[in-house]
Amino acid sequence: SLTPRGRVLGAQSSRAIRDDDDDDDGFPIRPPPLLRLLLLSSSARSDLVISRVDRQIDLTSHIVRVLSSLKIENAGPDAVSEVLFAFPNMQAKNLAAIKTFYSEGKGKGKSPSIALPTVIVQPEGMPPELTFYSVALPKSLEKGKTLNMDMLAVFTHSLTPFPEEITQADAQLLVYQDSAYYLSPYAVKVQSLGIRLPNGRVESYTKYPNTKLVDSELKYGPFESLPPFSYSPIIVHFENNHPFAVVQELTREIEISHWGNAQITEHYTIVHGGARTKGGFSRIDYQMRTNIRGTSSFSLLTALLPPRAHSIYYRDEIGNISTSTLWADSRKTQFGIQPRFPIFGGWRTTFTIGYSLPLQDFLFESDGKRVLNITYGCPLQEAVVDKLIVVLPEGSKDISASAPFHTKQSEEVKYSHLDIVGRPVVVLEKTNVVPEHNLYFQVFYRFSNLSLLREPLMLATGFFLLFVACIVYMHTDMAISKTSASYLAKLQWDEVQATVQRVQNIFDQYLKVHDKLESSLRDLSRTGDVQSCKAARKAADTQFKELAKELKPMLTFLQSSPQASQIWPKIEELVAKEREMQEKLMQKHSTVVECFEKKLGGREVENRVASLQQKLAALRQEVDNLLEINSTTTL
C-alpha cells in the first residue's frame, strides 16, 4: 500500500511530465522514468528534515558541477549519524566525483569546512531507480540540532547536443535535464535552484510559475514544503560553445629514475564531445571569420604542468607538432598546445606530451620506504581521463599505492634500458576523471641505492670482457692445423719480421755510435782535448765489436731463411754500407786526431778530411734510406 507521501510524489511527477510534453515537443530526450514505487521503510531516516537547500548548477563548461548547500535538522527523537543523498540512476552513472563538506555553527562564524567521506550505499527498501550516497557525520546530530553541509557533485557527459549534427558555422546547442526539486529521501522545507549558463542565449527551458532568466542565470524557486522524493523534470536547451575536449583515453606514465629524474609521458586520445560536424570544413570560412564559422571548435588546449618541468615535448605518431607555447615561472609551467588541426565536433586526434621533473620535488623517504607523491589527474584543463601508470626503477620492492579515491590497481613489469629483471609497474586505472581528481596519490616502495650502480657496472663489465676477449684473441693461436705448410710459413715469416726488426735496432745503435764519434771530433775541435777523444774512440771500438757479435746470428738466420729472400739483399747491402762507413769514420777520426796532435791549422784539417767527409755523408744517407725502406717493407 502506498503511503500518503508516495501518492503526493506520484501526482506531482505526472504533472511535471505533462508540463514537459507541452514544452519540448520534438525533443529526442524522454524524461526520467516515473518514480512511483517509492516505499519508505526506515522511519529513522525521515527523522531528518532539510530546512533549506540552495542548489547551483554550473553549465558553463562541459563538466556539470552541482553545488548544494544544505541545512539539515534532526526532527526525530534519536541522534542521527549519517546523511543520505539520492541521485537518479541516469545521473548517477555520469557522476564523476562527489564531495561533501561539513561545517558546524551558522552564519559568518562557521568553522572551516571539513571534507567528509562519501560512499555509495544501497539502503534496503529504497527504490532501485535511485542511487544513494551516504555521508557519515563526524559526530551524531542530536535531536533538534541543525548542521550545514555542502555537497559538490560533478557530472560528465550530462549535456546532450541537440541538434546532434551542426555545420561548421552553427553554434552548438545543448540540452540539460534535471529536477526542479531537490531529490532527497528527506522532506525539504525551503529550496531554490540556480542554473548558470555560459551566456544568455537560451533556446527554451521548462517554465514554472516562479522561474526567472536573468542575464545568464536561470532561477527556479523558491519552492516550499515538499515531501521526500519530490521530482519534477526540467529541461534547459541553451547555447554552449565551450571546447568539449574529452580525453577518451589517457595513459600517463611516470617513470622514476633515482638518478634524480621523473619522466612523465602522457598519451592522449582527444575527441570533441559536442555536436558532430556535418558537411565539409571550409578553411576560408574558418580563417576569415573564426568567431562565427567555427565557434564550436577548439584549437588550443592548456596544460598546467608542475613547476620546474623541463625537457618538454609534444608530438604524435608522425613527428613533432610545432604549434605549442611554453610559459614558466616558479609556481607553475603553462604549456599551450595546439593540435595539428582545429577540432570540430566529432573529430579526434591523438598526441603525446612528455616532460621531466626533478625527483626531489615528488619523492620522499619515510621509515626506510620511499614515497612518491604526485597528482593523479591530467594537466589539461577541463578534460577527462582514464589510465595511469607508474614505472618504478628496477629492484624496487614492497610496493603499495594509495589514492584518495577508488582506482583499479594492478602490477606489471616493464623492460627498458638494459634491464634484466625488469621494472615493477603499478597501474592505477580509473574512468571518468575530472579536474576534481587532481589529487595527490602515493606509491610506497623500498629501493636500495646500490641498485643504481647496477647498470653502469654491467656496462663497464661488458666492455671490460670485450677488451679481454680481444686481448685473448690477439694472443691465442687459432690455427686448426699446427703442421700445415701455410701455418709454418706464417710462423717463419713472423720470426723473419722480428729478426729484421732487431737488425734494424742494431743498425740504429751503430748510427748512434757514429754520431757519438762525430761529436767527440767536434768537441776536439772546440776544446782540443785529444785524450777524451781517444777514449771515445776506444769505447766506440768495443761497442762496434759487441754489436757485430750480436748481429752475426741474426744475419745467419736471415740468410738461411727462405722467407727472408726478398729482404736479404737489402740487409746485405746495409751491412756492407755500414762497414764501409765504419772504416771511413775510423779513418777520419785518426786523421783528425793526428792533425791535432801535430797541431795543424783548422783549414789543413778540413782539407785532409774533406773527401772522407763527403763519402761518409753519402754512406750515411744510403744507410738511412735502406733502413727506412726496410721498415716499410717489413710492416
Place this chain on the structure above:
Amino acid sequence: MAEPAGGGALRNAFGGVLSIFILILIGVLAFSIRLFSVIKYESVIHEFDPYFNYRVTQFLTKNGIYDFWNWFDDRTWYPLGRVIGGTVYPGLTLTAGTMWILNSLNIPLSVETVCVFTAPIFSANASWATYLLTKEVKGAGAGLTAAALLAMVPSYISRSVAGSYDNEAVAIFALIFTFYLYIKTLNTGSLFYATLNAIAYFYMVCSWGGYTFIINLIPMHVLLCIVTGRYSSRLYIAYAPLVVLGTLLAALVPVVGFNAVVTSEHFASFLVFIILHVVALVYYIKRILSPAMFKVAVTLVVTIGMAVCCAVIAILIALVASSPTKGWSGRSLSLLDPTYASKYIPIIASVSEHQPPTWPSYFMDINVLAFLVPAGIIACFLPLSDASSFVVLYLVTSVYFSGVMVRLMLVLAPAACITSGIALSEAFDVFTRSIKFQLPNLFSNSPSAGDNSSESSVSQDVVKNDNHRQVEKSETVPKVKGDNSRPTEKSEAVMKGKQSKKNRKKEKDLEEEDILKPKKERRLLVLPLEASAVAILLLIVLGGFYVVHCVWAAAEAYSAPSIVLTSHSHDGLHVFDDFREAYAWLRHNTDEDDKVASWWDYGYQTSAMANRTVIVDNNTWNNTHIATVGTAMSSPEKAAWEIFNSLDVKYVLVVFGGLVGYPSDDINKFLWMVRIGGGVFPHIKEPDYLRDGQYRIDAQATPTMLNCLMYKLSYYRFIEADGSGFDKVRRTEIGKKHFKLTHFEEAFTTHHWMVRIYKLKPPKNRIKGKWKKSKSSSKSSSKRNGATRKNPWQ
C-alpha cells in the same frame, strides 16, 4: 740532421694507432654532419620513398620475416594491391630490422629512431669502406684522405642525411665494400676474400637496383685487364667465384629472382666469364707446350674459336632478343640512351631525379673534387696497377652515368672521392717531402752565417756539405725527368757561392758518381721549399673550401625533410607543417577503409602517415593505373567524379602552393598528369591544356584547363582568400575565379592551404527528397542559394 732511423718501427706503430684514431674521427664526422636535419628540424623520416621503407620496416618488425616475404599489401594500388615481399629490395629493411638485437638487450629503440639513423651510420661505414678500397689502391694516406672526402661529399649527404631512410643509404656502402673486396681479392688472390666479395655483392643486390652497375663494371675491368695483358690467376680468383656465387645468391632475392640470369643487364658478366676461361685455358696451354707447338695450337684454336665465338654471340643475341624485358629494362635503357626515357616513358621522365644534371649541380654535389679528379687519374697511372686501373674505369663509367641521370651522381661521388683522395695525398706527399728534405738546410744555414770561429768552421762546413749533398743528390732525379727544378738548384748554388772552389769541384765529381750509380733508392721529387709551402697552403685552403661547402650543403641545402617546410621572415622562423596536418586529419577523422586518391607522389606518405588506402603510389609499377588518376585529374568534374567513384574513392587530395608560394605543387606537376594520362587514354590531349604551346592558368588559359578537376580543386574559393586570386607560384591572377563544385565538397584544407582534401559527394540517389535535404543542410547558408540555383543532378 738525419732522421733517427730507429724510430721507424715505433713510427709505424704510432701511425697505425693514429690512422685508427683518424678513421674513428672520420666516422664521427660522417655521422654527425648528417645530423643537421635532426637538429634543425626534428627526428623524422624524410620525403617520399623513405616513408614506404619505414612502413615496410614497421611491418617487418611487427610481423616477422616470413610474413614480410609473403606480404600482399591491399592498402595501396587499390583495387590491385601490391606484392611487397616480391617487389621490394629488402636489404635496407632487413638491415634496420636487425635492431631486434638491441631490443632483446632491453635497449628501447623505436623503429622510427632506427630508421632515421640508419643512413648516417651507414655513411660512416661507407667512409671506412672507402678507406679500405683506396688503401688497397694507393696506400693508407690516400685512403684516409679519400675517406675524409667521402664522409662529407655533398652528393652522398643529399641521400643520407638523418631521416633519409632510402636504399641508397646502405647501397653506397655495399657498393664500395664490394669494390674493396674485389680489389683485395685481385691484390691477394685469396679465395677467402673472393667469397666475402660474393657475399658483399649479395648484400648489394638486396639493397639497390644499382647492383647492375657492379655486375657490369667488374666484367669491364676484367676485360680491360685481359686486353692489356694483365691476366693472372689472381684475376681469375677475383672474378670467377663472384659470377658463380654472386649470381646464385642474387637469384635468392625475390625481386631479382631469375632476372639474374635472363635479363640482358647480366649478360656482360657471363660473356666475360666465358672469355676469362678461354684466356685461362690459353695461358695453361701456353705453359705446357713448347713455343713452336703453341704457335701451331694457336692457329688451330683461333680458327675453331672464331667459329665458336660467333655461335655464342649469335646465341646471346637471340637470348637478349627473347628475354622478357626485350633486352634492357626501361631505366637501364635510359642509362644507355639518355633520350630514351623522355621519348618513350613519361613516367620515368617525370621524376626530377631521372633528368640529366646541369653543370652547376656538379659543382654543388662534388665541389672541388671535380678539379682534383683529373690529377687523381694521372696519379693512378703512376704506376698503373690492376687496382688503380679499376679506379680509373670506375670513375669514367660513373661520370658517364651521372651525366645521364642526376640520381646517379651518387655513384660518381665515391669514385670522385677516391681519385681526389689519391690526388691530394700524392700532392701532399710530394710537397711535404720537399719541405722535409729542405728544412734542415734552412735551419743549419742561418746559425752558420754569424759563426766566425775558424775552428768550428770545420765541423760547420761538414754539416753544410752534408746537407747540400742531400739536396744535390735528390735533384739528380728531376734532372732526368724534367728541368723544372733547375733554377732552384742554381739559386741554391748561388747561395752557396762563398764555398771554396775546391769543394765545388768535389761536389761535381760526386754528382757524376751519383748519376752513374744505379738508382735503386727511392726517387725523391723535390720542389723548391717556398713553392711547396705555398702549394700546401693552397691545398689546405682548397680543402677548407670543400669543408665549408659541404657543411653548408649539409646544413642548408640537403637537410630539409620536405614534409616540414620552414621560411625565415622578418618576424622569425615560420613553420609550414601542412602535410602532416592533412595526413593526421585523414588518419583520425576518416573511416579506416576509405580510399584516398592523389597524384602518385603522395601515395607513400598517405599510406604511411595517414594509414589510408591509396590508389597509386611512388612505386610506379602500373602505368595504366597512374594514367587513370592522371586522366581523372585532367577531366572535367563530372567525368572525374565517375572515374573516382568507379575506383571507390572517398577523398581526393591535392597539393596547392599558390597561397604561400610552394612551387612543387600539383598545378606545376599537372602537365605530367596530362601526358601520362594521355599516353593511355587518347581523349586527353596535351595541346588542349596549352595556349600556343604555353602552360598557363591565367585568363589566357584554355577552357579545358580551366574546367579540369585539378584546376578546380586547387583554386576552389581561392578568390576569397586575398580578393584577387593571385597565385604566388605562377605569379599571375588565376583565370577562372568564381566557380562552384558540384560533385565534390571541401572536406579539409590545411592551415596554409598547401593540402586540400575533397570528399566525393554521394552518388545521385534514388530518393531525391532525402538527398536534397542532406545537401541543403551540408552547405552553409551562403552556399545554399547556389545549390538551389544550379543543381547538377537535374
